[in-house]
Amino acid sequence: MKTLIKIIRKSIKRNPDAGRTSWHVNTGREAKFTFSGDKLPEWLKDENVFIKSQESNYYDSYVVIHGIIINPDILPELFKDIQEKKYNLNIEIKNNIHEVHTKTPAPEYLYKYKNTKVECKECKSMVPVNEIEEDEIYDMMVQICPKCHKFDTFNFEYERIEDVNL
């Protein structure tokens, strides 16, 4: 018999973002740097920075390097060195905000499902639906019983919000 996982009536609320299709997502900070000098500092190596461009002249070893710091752990050390004027360095940190568009508009309602127990037809255990693990095997999503570890041994479906009398 198919178990119906019911929507918790009290959890239903109007989604303040209903209908929205675009979002601003902060994808993290980016720290750009410009180094100029004739002696490359210790931290200027592949695991710490990504070098975008490098300019030098023929007459001496003076270089100007533009890049991005990819290891943020070195930042405190760099700020300290800048304060102590150990070398000529400029750091510009900014938040990277991207606009993301979704194909389907944000739903009108938000809600949660009851953590209902469902029976595994292999081992007969009653397992709370939130404890059923999912995994991808050969491009197929399978549900795994946390007790006997067999695949797709449950028979349930989620109640649809359209079927709830609001």
Ligand SMILES: [Zn+2]
């Ligand atoms: Zn089982």
